[in-house]
Amino acid sequence: MTTIASDSSRDQIEIAAGVDTHQDTHTVAAVDAAGRLLGHSTFPATGAGYHALLAWLHDLGVVLVVGIEGTGAYGAGLARYLSSQGIEMVEVDRPDRRTRRSAGKSDPIDAEAAARAALAQVRTGTPKAREGKVEALRNLRVARRSAVDQRADCQRRIKTLIVTAPEELRARLRVLSDRELLTTCAALRPDTERVSDPEQATKVALRNLARRHAALVADIAELDALIEPLVAAINPDLLQLNGVGADTAGQLLVTAGENADRLRSEGAFAMLCGVAPIPASSGKIHRHRLNRGGDRQANAALYRIVLCRLRWDPRTQAYMRRRTAEGLSKKDVIRCLKRLIAREMFYVITKTATDNQTLTMAA
Incomplete structure (x- = not known):
């Protein structure tokens, strides 16, 4: 533990802190308003460690951020x-490679860089709130996405085994x-006493994969x-939009976070979704x-909404025809549509979040 502040002045010092987080420990550094390092220390990533970390910061001065x-x-x-x-918090980006090459890499160095970034408000953002319905939705979607990935993997492995299976x-x-294949494989009856025979071993593998696929479908x-009514409870207006289902709406809500008001503009939301073009001009x-x-x-998720609207929405189809006639490729038009739809999603998400916050304050 390193501390530089004196006892006589610590109550008057306004400080900014930075934390380099790890699974078992968190390293914290503090700087004063002039950017001078006051100290750094490491605490366990536990409830008691969090309390000790904040107490250490309070001993150094008044915590600004x-x-x-x-x-x-x-x-x-x-x-x-x-x-x-x-305590006011901001999320900071990790130091870029150029900074690390010149300053080196260690937990105290990274924590100090985070403190200076928080003090200067450089490359910082408001952290997502990790409590509430959106956080519950995120947890459910983690399990669903894993099940979807594993289901697809099961089907791929079944087809791979068939390629090398005995000819009969x-x-x-x-x-x-695909449906008949899964049903047939799940109903195979291999001779488990003869698993040394490649054909019987292949049947065992195909049956297990098919049954695992069925279990994942049920999951x-x-x-x-569980997810569909939760999405409807968080933002029913989002589900009323053309081409937006519970899956895409859930993903966009998780991306925006519980505190969607942290997004300063629709452009910031578009950048968060990766659909805002990056300037690359020179001379x-x-x-x-x-x-x-x-x-x-x-x-x-925005891409899937675009595909749905291109199939069913006359306005989107007319936009595609008009921009294609102007010389844009289909990929370019889809990118434009994703940007426009991100703007529409932003206003619906933030409006509902503001309305919910107003109702909560009134209650």
Whole structure:
């Protein structure tokens, strides 16, 4: 533990803190309003450790702001604790590679960089609130996404096994549709006493994968039954929009967070979703490049909404025809549509969040 502040002045010092978070420990550094390092220390990532961390900061002076790296992961518990204590927080980006090459890499160095970023309000943002219905929705969606990925993996592995299966079994299964294939594989009756035989071993593997696929389908249906009413309770207006279902609406709500008012503008939401073009101009050349950052799951949700509207919405179809006639490719038009739909989603999400906050305050 390193501390530089004197006892006589610590009550008057206004400080900013930065925290480099890890699974088991958090390293905190504090700087004064002039940017001078006051000290750094490491605390366990436990409830008692959070209390000791905040007490250490109070001993140094009046805490103006705390910058935390990773409030959505290892720093989630600390962020919840500091929020309950009324401490102002910002989320800071990790130091860029150029800074790390010149300053080195260690937990105290990263914590000090986070403190300076929080003090200067450089590359910072308001952390997502990790309490409430949206956080519950996020947890359910984590389980659903895992089940969907595993279901697809089961089906891929079944088809891979069929490619290398003995000819008689391969000829029997390769002509079936996906649904028939899964049903047939789940009903296979291999001779488990002869698993040294490749054909019987293949049947065992196919049966297990098919039954696992069926169990995952049941899991997804169970989670959907919980997710759909929860999405409707959080933001019913979102589900009324053309092409927006519970899955896409749920993803956009999770991306925006419980405290959607932290998003300063519809442009900030578009950047968060990775659909805002990035300026790439130089000299006489004025252009934009594709944004490959942001939340890729939110980007995919907007893409699915675009596809639905291109199929069913006359206005979107007319927009596609008009922009294509202007010389844009289909991919470029889809990118434009994602940007426009992100704007529409932003206003619906933030309006409902504001209305809910007003009702809560009135109650």
